[in-house]
Amino acid sequence: MALLEIDNIHTYYGNIHALKGISLNIEKGEIVTLIGANGAGKTTTLRTISGLLKPREGTVKLNGEDLAQYKAHEVVYKGISMVPEGRGVFARLTVTENLEMGAYSRSDKAEIQRNMERVFTLFPRLKERRTQVAGTLSGGEQQMVATGRALMASPSILLMDEPSMGLAPVLVELIFDIIQQINKEGTTILLVEQNALMALGIASRGYVLQTGQIVLSDSAENLKKNPTVQKAYLGME
Amino acid sequence: MQSLKRFSWTDVFMWVVGAALLTLIVVGSYLTLQQGKYTTVQWFDLAVFGLAQGSVYALIALGYTLVYGILRMINFAHSEIFMSGAYIGFFVATSMQRSGFLRENPVLGIVFIFLTAMTTSAILAILLERIAYRPLRGAPRLVPLITAIGASFFLQYTFRGLFGTQNRAYPEIDFIRGAIPLFGSFQIQKIQLIVIIAAALMMAALAFFVQYTKTGKAMRAVSEDKSVAALMGIDVDKIIVRTFVIGASLAGAAGVLYCFMFRIVTFYMGFIPGLKAFTAAVLGGIGNPPGAMLGGLFLGIFESLGPTLFLDGLGIPAPYQLKDVIAFTMLVMILIFRPTGILGERLSKTKA
Ligand SMILES: Nc1ncnc2c1ncn2[C@@H]1O[C@H](COP(=O)(O)OP(=O)(O)OP(=O)(O)O)[C@@H](O)[C@H]1O
Ligand SMILES: [Mg+2]
16 A cells, blocks of 8 residues: 555646646655646645645545544645645744744644754754844745745655756756655655656656646656656757 | 826825925923923823723724734724623622622622623624625625625624613723822822723733744734645634634723723714724824833823814914814824835835
């Protein structure tokens, strides 16, 4: 049984049929990437998994349990954490307060303390900035806050929506290193990226999404070699 | 082009009005002070009264601002939440007065009045949120605003229907009457001191709560971004209810303090203080709690000193009658010249 099983979900915004029957599986310990053009439905897929949107049809199962009955704020208690598109840091809260909000679902003080230290080890920069209001941080630092904040919930699976967006190449490298490190420490990762080359570089498998449907699904190696992918997402002719 | 032109004319006109008012204030104050009709003691009394009244405004204003901060909605029924607490507190006070309890155990009695008033207000606010506002979450902003005004009338007329239209005299609580002498001929009314201290304590408690507790931080998180807050595991609806409860409790407490000061209860008693508190919240920058506190205190003092200071010297008879005119002129002026309030801009819509 896969850790996360998504079976034939259809998600709508009003009348707009954004996801048209998406199925995907993620095994424990994997990094899986979901790539696709603007408006393909990547964010919508993550929002559906995290419970912010409810699919009209289909199921999302974590460890075999159907998540349909849970509201968005309950899903995180099940072990799913998300780094939202555009980071979504709480601009008027300090770095520490942002991290504390990430740990909202945790009640064990020692665990929260441990996670906080882990985040500060992953991102020493955040430790320096911990009393600073997050809105005044740079984009890269905000991405660190958003990532650290998601880790504060001790997730079993981390959903990341375009963590490289708007970052300088060095920072993108850094974030991707951190993603690999988080994964090595035992967290499964579903990575949404426009930067397909880098995403396929660290993922074991990938899915290609096009206008609300999965059009390709293969190992990262094969996807990198696939001519369609090369043309559409890797910018090769 | 057309609209730009018209806009600038309105602008010019408003600046002229603003400048005229400012001149009036400056000249009036100068003349009043020059005539020296009022003693320092009188000015002091006015200032302390203003501070006490302002404390009440501040407590009510916090309710407007907290709810606005979290829902971007002006809860116009908040003035009736204030009135309800005051009214039910009045019944408790009256019956305790009759039984003699309030004379024998004044402190306990007063605490009990506060508890009932605050509980009443809180319960009404919970019902209001659940029945009138929550189903409209996500509707265009005008819709809950209209509902709030409807709810305000509903509550007023319910109280009117239940308890009549008469003005009721609040029981005289000896414990809180009288004056405390300070130096020289300066003195301070006991009740005003109580109001100021009680309000200060409650505001300090609120500031601590919002800054340091888990719920307080969650309130701030929800006010910034509800979806992301939900992703953190925060039950947004629960936090919204708590916000209403906190705002309403403060309003209920303000209702009791208001009654202690003015000793009168009616079904429409919420309207003017509610509007004043709203002014205070806007003055401080709506959505900004410290702003609401400052705005309330400022408005209270402005309104207490203002009429005498600005108008007396101009030879206007009975200037104190004009204190509401002054307060609401100020509301209009802020809305025109500085809609973000004194502490402005903290509610920026853009997020990094
Ligand atoms: N709130 C919304 N209301 C209506 N339609 C929406 C909404 N959000 C997204 N959509 C539509 O749903 C589709 C999928 O959007 P989604 O945000 O999931 O795309 P995406 O793959 O994340 O794109 P991007 O790479 O630009 O982030 C798009 O056609 C979009 O216009
Ligand atoms: Mg997206």
